[in-house]
Amino acid sequence: MSDAHASRFATLSREELARLVPELLLIGQLIDRSGMAWCISAFGREEMAQIAIEEWSGASPIYTRRMQRALGYQGTDVVTIFKGLQLDIGAPPQFMDFRYTVTDQWHGEFHLDHCGALMDVEPMGEDYVRSMCHDIEDPTFDATAVATNPRAQIRPLHRPPRSPVDRHPHCAWTVIIDESHPEVAPLPAYHHVATKRAADLVLEPIDPTDDGAGDYAGPLVSDVDFATFSHSALVRIADEVCLQMHLLNLSFVHAVRQRSTSEDQTREICRKQLVGIAGIAAERIHRALTLPVDEGGALRTLELHPLLNPAAYVVAEVTDGLLRVGPSPAHDDGDAWIGMCGPSETTALQAAVRAIDPRLDVEVDGSPGEWAARVVRREAAAAEADEVAVTRFSSGAAFAFEPRRSLPITPI
Template identity: 55%
Template sequence: MVNHDDETPSGFAGLGRDELAVLVPELLLSGHLIDRSGMAHSIAAFGRDGMAQIAIEEWQVASPVYTRRMQRALNFEGDTVETIFKGLQLDIGAPPQFMDFRYRVEDDHHGEFWLDHCGALADVEPMGEDYVRAMCHDIEDPTFDATALATNSHAQVRPIHRPPRVPKDRKPVCAWTVTIDSAHVPPPIPANFEAVAASNAARTALEPIDPGDDGAADYAGPLLSDLRFTDFSRSALIRMADEVCLQHHLLTLGFLIAVGSRADAGLTAQIGRKQFAGIAGLTAQRLRDALGVGDDDAALAKVLRLHPAWNPLPYTGVRVDQADIGVRLCIPKHSGAVADRVWPSLIDATNLAPIEAIARGVNPHYAVHVIADTADELSVGFLLAARPFAEAGEVAITRFSTGADFRFSDRGIPLPLTVI
């Protein structure tokens, strides 16, 4: 007898507060590592300069949309430097500790941030100075501004110093000022921004946070040196997790739009599937290890339910069932995600590589097979093969990142940074 998931507004509703506090930083890191997969295939197709331009375009159109969503969800809307910094702490562009942002607020219109550790730089420095400049100069200048502009159209982010590092072990690795001045002329709205802002992902409604739940229900208080996720309520953590998954889809939407402006539909889908498979497999393994769920069918079902590819449920409509005969993943062919043409839209009966990568991130013996393919839904099942499958090349490419083996640590009680 099949045990269907209860109808629920969130795929994370089955988790306790402690599990959610582990999950949210994992999801933030997963979102960041999307580019470790996508940009490798962009370089192959369009060269280093083309890759850099794609990265600029995807972040410019996605980050303002999801930044405002998170501000509304966690009740810290505003137009100050403090608001900008709070947004960065819940942004896949700046996952905690891996991208170790530190902040100083001088007043509402002036502040600084610097990175004591930059996982992205650790990934790129071995590739040479040209790639470092592409990331730390060409990409960061317009994308940092785009993120800040989501809070205040007159905000500017400018470097104090940045890589290439001189000396080569310089710490902090970079430092930046943030200045809000009405004399600053806002840059033009990026091409395709309105399309992303009007997407189903941007407009997906999620359950509000329950203010009566134990723990912090929002981030309306002072800016903190670090976010300690165990301090937030279960309800707040569920909303954070769903919002971070939407960040994944919005960034992927921006990526596919940028690739699609340079390639035909076939090549765009091919690059999109490779990007999807690479991050999907690595994320599945990290979720499995972080939550300590093992490698059996129950573990596979849990990882599938929690994977950002299939969340939030109001956007994807994906269902995971578990029965005595195994696990079933059901992907509807009509959903907000399919209409936006993001990850779920790239899956069909002949293109299952991202699902295979997820399953093998849990256990390398899993094979994926089609159970049913109708006008409304694709259903796939999972069987254990006698021999393990080799890791997909797309996952191996993504594993190049130091984020693949990164471990979060407990930094204790965070300090308030807000100027009084």
């Protein structure tokens, strides 16, 4: 294979990358819309909440620090925390519409003008709302903050269940950093995920001579305008966002395994999570980049799919009409998505290509760690996979981004 470390996102234009990065952030959020339905079915609501806590607390401190280093905004203050949230799959722009206020270096607030996750959960009832907005948010917000300052505390001013039922904004929180606060320590899941190849994967540095912003070292802005970043920076951001997804998935698999009665049950739940997100991600990527609705467009979509990126983590290439996958750090990690794809497991790849055209299919030859896939067209259209249909219940599946002005936020 050719150089596996050259980012596949580098083949996109700067304009295309600026459209794609928000899509990738939203796709990362939808991983839970895909996975948690199956956790509820297998283990119940309360255990689902514990899985979510372990999943996010295991991954977010690692990927938050990675993005800080990549974009040069490392610090210990409130602004650093807020910048991290803007580039976090847990808070995709507009769908999770965070609005920030900075009082000073150590004090700030944010509220959500729109919480897509709440819109998905509210119809399920107050118990599910409390699980998400109380049981899950408290420890996972602390886990995110610990990546910047272990003495940061994120605490609610108000949060759902909403009273009155149409209360707006959906929630509001204070962020206070104080030396008197006890230090927050990472939760146990973090120490498991930190051992994975994905955690310390080396990616190409941003070229500081490229046109456009090469970092986020300047002021905090209300809405990140990805079009202001350089091509090189956008490539790195796209790779980092895909890596966020892999880290979240590795943490998810670990949490599910702790509760499963067998390895077969673990694998089946995690396979369903992958199939659901594979289809929705392919649909959104294909639409955002206006790719052809044919076999070539499907291969190009796979080439840019989080399942196969970043290139330094998943060794793959498209040549001669084939997607070829080889041994890679993702295989070394054992629980990565790519390990659930191959000649005997085609459902995720099928979900991805059928999101483009239900008559498309894949034929896969090779071994579990080294295989080649060809996209083919069938006469009859296939039904949408149940796993994709479940993920589509989220309002995020059809969410449309709107133009926003990017304004600097100054302390009040």
